[in-house]
Amino acid sequence: MDRITKSLHKQIDDLGESHASPIWLTSAYNFKNADTAEKRFTGEENGNIYSRFTNPSVNELEQKIAILENAEDAICFASGMATYTAIALTFLKQGDNVLIAGGVFGSTSVLIRKIFSKFGITSTLLPPQNPESWITNITQNTKLIILETPSNPIMRVYDIGKLKKQIPENILLVVDNTILTPIFQSPLKHGADLVINSLGKYFDGQGRVVAGAVAGSNNLINQLLQIQRSVGFTLSAFDAWLLSFGADTLEIRMKSHQQNAMFLAEKLIQHNMVEKVFYTGIEKNNDIIIKQQSGFGGLISFKIKTDKMGTIKFINSLKLIKICTNIGGTRSLITHPGTTTHCKYTNQEKKAFGIDDNLVRLSVGFENSQDIFEDLDFAPTQLSNKI
Numbered sequence: 001m002d003r004i005t006k007s008l009h010k011q012i013d014d015l016g017e018s019h020a021s022p023i024w025l026t027s028a029y030n031f032k033n034a035d036t037a038e039k040r041f042t043g044e045e046n047g048n049i050y051s052r053f054t055n056p057s058v059n060e061l062e063q064k065i066a067i068l069e070n071a072e073d074a075i076c077f078a079s080g081m082a083t084y085t086a087i088a089l090t091f092l093k094q095g096d097n098v099l100i101a102g103g104v105f106g107s108t109s110v111l112i113r114k115i116f117s118k119f120g121i122t123s124t125l126l127p128p129q130n131p132e133s134w135i136t137n138i139t140q141n142t143k144l145i146i147l148e149t150p151s152n153p154i155m156r157v158y159d160i161g162k163l164k165k166q167i168p169e170n171i172l173l174v175v176d177n178t179i180l181t182p183i184f185q186s187p188l189k190h191g192a193d194l195v196i197n198s199l200g201k202y203f204d205g206q207g208r209v210v211a212g213a214v215a216g217s218n219n220l221i222n223q224l225l226q227i228q229r230s231v232g233f234t235l236s237a238f239d240a241w242l243l244s245f246g247a248d249t250l251e252i253r254m255k256s257h258q259q260n261a262m263f264l265a266e267k268l269i270q271h272n273m274v275e276k277v278f279y280t281g282i283e284k285n286n287d288i289i290i291k292q293q294s295g296f297g298g299l300i301s302f303k304i305k306t307d308k309m310g311t312i313k314f315i316n317s318l319k320l321i322k323i324c325t326n327i328g329g330t331r332s333l334i335t336h337p338g339t340t341t342h343c344k345y346t347n348q349e350k351k352a353f354g355i356d357d358n359l360v361r362l363s364v365g366f367e368n369s370q371d372i373f374e375d376l377d378f379a380p381t382q383l384s385n386k387i
């Protein structure tokens with residue numbers, strides 16, 4: 001059976017006569033007797049104890065994500081960043097080293113480089129332009145490699161399968177799939193050990209929720225669950241319930257985002273204000289994209305032929321497109337990565353990662369594509385001397 005069909009029909013076990021899954025808003029669960037309570041606590045019997053550990057609404061979402069990501073299991077957390085924190089707490093110890101693809105989402109880099117360094121974990125930023133050289137950075141202490149493909153915002157793609165073959169078995173390869181979602185890319189099939197989705201992006205798709213998920217083998221997800229039980233960055237049942245409905249429409253929404261994004265990318269390439277467009281849908285001859293992706297998603301970045309001030313003015317001149325750092329909403333959203341999502345990188349790092357002053361990132365929504373284009377097309381006329 002197709003994974004989309006399976007995921008759609010994966011609902012909580014106890015539906016009663018309800019068609020839609022009811023929400024399990026409960027902090028704890030009644031045991032039929034004290035013996036059952038003991039067995040659940042010792043792990044002799046499976047079942048709910050307390051919603052910091054498990055909750056049927058969260059579990060429904062986790063099972064849908066596992067199906068979509070072709071994983072044995074999945075686990076949800078209160079945010080995408082909490083997934084990274086959980087992975088670090090679970091799989092790293094003092095003295096270990098993490099390799100991070102340069103240019104990943106700013107908070108991911110801050111978390112590992114600034115926060116986990118306090119606990120004796122070292123990290124190395126890998127040069128994004130030269131993945132061939134990455135394995136030379138591996139030391140005996142390297143335990144984790146983190147990458148986004150395509151990367152946010154510059155849309156660099158990395159060959160997951162090739163990298164997995166080159167690295168020692170004890171190193172976990174973690175791939176952030178937020179931009180394409182499991183609809184257009186299955187990192188586990190290509191060799192990733194764990195796949196992350198920031199669920200407040202395309203999974204929710206309506207800008208309502210902050211959440212994250214990790215999918216992978218039973219063994220790895222079970223280790224994450226043990227950490228989550230103690231640390232407590234649990235996803236709320238309400239947010240999980242909303243996201244589960246989001247998961248049901250993910251495929252059709254991703255296809256619509258992509259249709260509009262492709263239209264805009266092709267228009268922008270030809271536009272005289274645009275220096276360069278970053279969108280995997282227009283890279284027709286890239287072997288990694290052909291092998292690894294079944295679609296291109298709804299996120300486009302582009303450089304404008306102007307300086308930082310002109311770029312900010314351009315953004316401020318937009319009428320329809322909202323200035324917002326989220327991704328994957330129904331309405332189109334624009335941001336200036338250099339001063340927002342990636343502002344914590346040094347100027348030198350930004351330069352090396354291609355996050356230039358004239359780069360903007362556009363999360364393409366469901367408006368009529370011509371309307372989005374007209375908004376972008378009109379903005380430069382407001383800045384006559386700059387563009």
Ligand SMILES: Cc1ncc(COP(=O)(O)O)c(C=O)c1O
Pocket residue numbers: 079080081082105107108148152176178179198199200210211212
């Ligand atoms: C690619 C990527 N990964 C992870 C995150 C972090 O997720 P969250 O905001 O849910 O903590 C983001 C947030 O923008 C992101 O863009």
